[in-house]
């Protein structure tokens with residue numbers, strides 16, 4: 625398992641594979657592009673067809689070698705249940721989930737220090753990060769270009785996560801960041817936040833193309849278009865992701881609570897267990913805001929994410945119901961046709 629070890633293969637993963645009776649070789653999906661996956665197996669890299677399975681970067685899979693001599697593409701036979709999934713609601717608004725990476729241990733929320741801090745955006749990313757079950761870490765990049773100190777501001781929106789200031793050009797903060805990450809590490813953040821630069825710097829070489837940020841609006845140019853996975857040694861595997869524009873909540877209730885521990889803790893003391901902290905009597909959260917013990921912006925942000933999460937959940941339930949009804953209709957039509965044609 626020489627080459628797989630570099631991609632996060634551990635005795636625990638081996639055990640999970642041992643429990644499966646599906647015939648084939650274990651592998652990890654390191655990239656998915658245009659409907660085709662690239663897996664790494666103990667025999668090296670192998671292009672694979674998903675063959676009806678839904679695969680994403682980081683998935684542990686059982687693959688079968690190409691069936692015939694002339695074929696170069698293998699097939700995915702099974703996907704191991706995922707542990708540590710970073711996902712968001714699809715940006716298309718079709719209320720579908722989009723998995724960004726699977727089987728992750730650390731989520732590095734990457735935020736550029738040279739642009740004004742958008743606390744709500746960081747809170748969204750952190751809610752998804754906490755929800756994955758992986759350890760969130762905030763990397764404050766471009767520390768060299770910062771015009772005002774954003775470190776304190778960001779620490780206030782990231783309770784429970786460590787914040788590390790990094791500067792890729794001179795390497796400062798890199799070893800501090802390395803000390804705080806473990807296992808499979810996914811980098812998420814806006815385009816131009818410096819994810820690829822950070823991945824390159826940690827790997828000590830240029831493995832991901834980076835592009836200068838557009839001068840005028842400071843927006844990145846979406847250099848990273850596919851997710852990819854890079855082994856770093858010492859059991860660390862890095863996953864770079866394309867910049868995220870919208871970060872919608874997806875069944876992230878537990879993640880939202882974890883991202884707002886101070887609000888969640890006070891909410892336990894509200895008179896009503898389902899208190900929305902709006903106009904309910906005996907609301908401990910509003911009382912704390914009025915006493916100046918709690919940041920009103922945090923409470924508002926928390927409320928917004930919770931509402932969105934509930935809305936998305938209701939919509940996806942509705943969509944599932946609709947699909948089931950449609951399936952039932954197709955089925956009954958098929959049954960009618962069967963009896964008619966007999």
Ligand SMILES: Nc1nc2c(ncn2[C@@H]2O[C@H](COP(=O)(O)OP(=O)(O)OP(=O)(O)O)[C@@H](O)[C@H]2O)c(=O)[nH]1
Nearest residue numbers: 766792816817818819820821834836846847848867
């Ligand atoms: N001065 C300075 N520039 C940086 C630093 N980190 C990244 N940059 C620059 O910021 C720009 C964007 O960095 P990328 O690493 O491509 O950003 P990204 O988050 O990967 O962007 P996408 O791939 O579009 O999601 C590049 O021009 C980098 O050289 C830093 O610490 N200091």
Ligand SMILES: [Zn+2]
Nearest residue numbers: 894899901907
């Ligand atoms: Zn309340």
